[in-house]
Amino acid sequence: MSLYGMMRTGGSGMNAQANRLGTVADNIANASTTGYKAASTEFSTLLLAGGSGSYNSGAVQSQVRYNISQQGALTYTSSSTDLAINGNGFFVVQDAGGTTYMTRAGSFQPNAIGELVNAGGFKLLGYPYTVDNPTPVVNGFDGLVPVTVGNGSLVAKASTSGVFFSNLESTADVVTGTLPDANAPDSEYTHKSSLKIYDSLGNEVLLDIYFTKTEEAATTGDPDKWQVTIFNAAYRDPTTGSFPYTQGPLDLYNGDPDSGGTATSPYELEFDPATGKLSGALSDLWIDGVTDRADDGTAGIWGLESLRLDLSATTQLNYEFSVLQAEVNGNAPSEVEKVQISADGIVYAQYASGDLLPIYRLAMATVQSPDKLTSVSSNVYLPGIDSGVVVLGFPGNSGFGEVVSGALESSTVDIAQELTNMIEAQRTYTANSKVFQTGSDLMEVLVNLKR
Numbered sequence: 001m002s003l004y005g006m007m008r009t010g011g012s013g014m015n016a017q018a019n020r021l022g023t024v025a026d027n028i029a030n031a032s033t034t035g036y037k038a039a040s041t042e043f044s045t046l047l048l049a050g051g052s053g054s055y056n057s058g059a060v061q062s063q064v065r066y067n068i069s070q071q072g073a074l075t076y077t078s079s080s081t082d083l084a085i086n087g088n089g090f091f092v093v094q095d096a097g098g099t100t101y102m103t104r105a106g107s108f109q110p111n112a113i114g115e116l117v118n119a120g121g122f123k124l125l126g127y128p129y130t131v132d133n134p135t136p137v138v139n140g141f142d143g144l145v146p147v148t149v150g151n152g153s154l155v156a157k158a159s160t161s162g163v164f165f166s167n168l169e170s171t172a173d174v175v176t177g178t179l180p181d182a183n184a185p186d187s188e189y190t191h192k193s194s195l196k197i198y199d200s201l202g203n204e205v206l207l208d209i210y211f212t213k214t215e216e217a218a219t220t221g222d223p224d225k226w227q228v229t230i231f232n233a234a235y236r237d238p239t240t241g242s243f244p245y246t247q248g249p250l251d252l253y254n255g256d257p258d259s260g261g262t263a264t265s266p267y268e269l270e271f272d273p274a275t276g277k278l279s280g281a282l283s284d285l286w287i288d289g290v291t292d293r294a295d296d297g298t299a300g301i302w303g304l305e306s307l308r309l310d311l312s313a314t315t316q317l318n319y320e321f322s323v324l325q326a327e328v329n330g331n332a333p334s335e336v337e338k339v340q341i342s343a344d345g346i347v348y349a350q351y352a353s354g355d356l357l358p359i360y361r362l363a364m365a366t367v368q369s370p371d372k373l374t375s376v377s378s379n380v381y382l383p384g385i386d387s388g389v390v391v392l393g394f395p396g397n398s399g400f401g402e403v404v405s406g407a408l409e410s411s412t413v414d415i416a417q418e419l420t421n422m423i424e425a426q427r428t429y430t431a432n433s434k435v436f437q438t439g440s441d442l443m444e445v446l447v448n449l450k451r
Helices: 003-029 415-448
Strands: 039-046 059-066 074-076 083-086 090-094 100-103 123-128 155-157 161-169 191-198 204-215 224-232 252-254 267-271 284-287 307-310 315-317 322-328 331-334 336-341 346-351 356-362 364-366 374-376 380-382 391-393 402-405 407-409
Touching (some): 003 039, 003 059, 003 415, 161 191, 161 204, 191 322
Parallel strands (some): 161 307, 161 315
Antiparallel strands (some): 074 407, 090 100, 090 123, 090 364, 191 204, 204 224, 224 267, 252 284, 284 307, 336 346, 364 391, 374 380
16 A cells, blocks of 8 residues: 555545535525525545555545525515525526626615615516516526616506406396487486596596497397497586587497407497397407597597407396496506515516506526536526526426515525534544544654664
8 A cells, every 4th residue: 555645545535524614614604695505515436446465545526516406494574675486496687797697595675776686786687567478588588687666757657458347237228219329418328337547648537438228139049239338528518417528439449449450339249138148249349549639539538548448247137237347557657666576576566556567577597407507606606517508487487486575585504514514524634634644654654764
């Protein structure tokens, strides 16, 4: 056996245990770091070939391993922008230079310009909300922008969609007089309700909606028919509070008027008299906006985009007229009061008016082997050859975990285990130093034989 080999073996053992002590020190120092994943040191042997009459001592190799896939405990906070992930996945963040990383550290707070930034200085990224739901780029970071909230500006949003579900009384008499679409003083109707919407400047616009029974089924298989007529309430007769309006009824469309929808005047609903449910093709009513202020209230509403009103759950049953659900999107001018983030990663701006407006949807990333990600300073990760390619999606979808707002993921460090590892590493380091020292003493004896 080579004495030099014995000393090299002892030296490699000390070096390996020094690495272990290094990970223990790092873990203890980061015991309170949000989203930190405890590191561990794994050992493997390195053997050298030897003959039948001799043994060549080898060495020990060490490799640092991060158990990144381990879920940390969730601790709850009072800040809605503190975020944790319950399950698989990583937040997508960006540094000041524009490089994209992944992290589980979700202690985000708005900076001076409203960007959500975590304790490491990384900006949270998401997809901006437009008219349609955002769609992720599965294998790239295209389309992601810093999530910006609370910039203090006033925001108004025109109404573009809504629902109006009601029950029309089936036993009501058919109206045989002047119908509402004539806008005459003697116009007759069966039921009336009103709905508040918003134009592009955030002005409230009140719509008067008239339902008029115009035909009752004479034979089996024929439908009951109702006419829907809508007026801008701003043009009510000040004396009667209704007819005649100073502007005519709004033009109603079957389909989006900006995409080839056809005008239907009057707008008719047909009901199956046996079930009381809609039986005709019309269930979505569209109201068009106008670009000429002079046409306001006649063809459409000034400052309004096309508004789709869902009537699909409207019924005709033997029960008094009642509105079951009536709501539209849009909001009056208002400042952002606070931010709410849902489990599926949608970032809502809550305005002082109480309205909630989706403004971003958080992206979530994952790789085939999270434990093989490359750890970088500030508790972020980069993909590598061994980790696999990055796949993007939304929280709660396709195996991704859910976002928990008002919570942080704790470090996975177990202090008691780390102290135990420290004692083991210290003892083993000492034993390896004794091997080195013994080899050195024997070498000294060998050298002294010449004297």
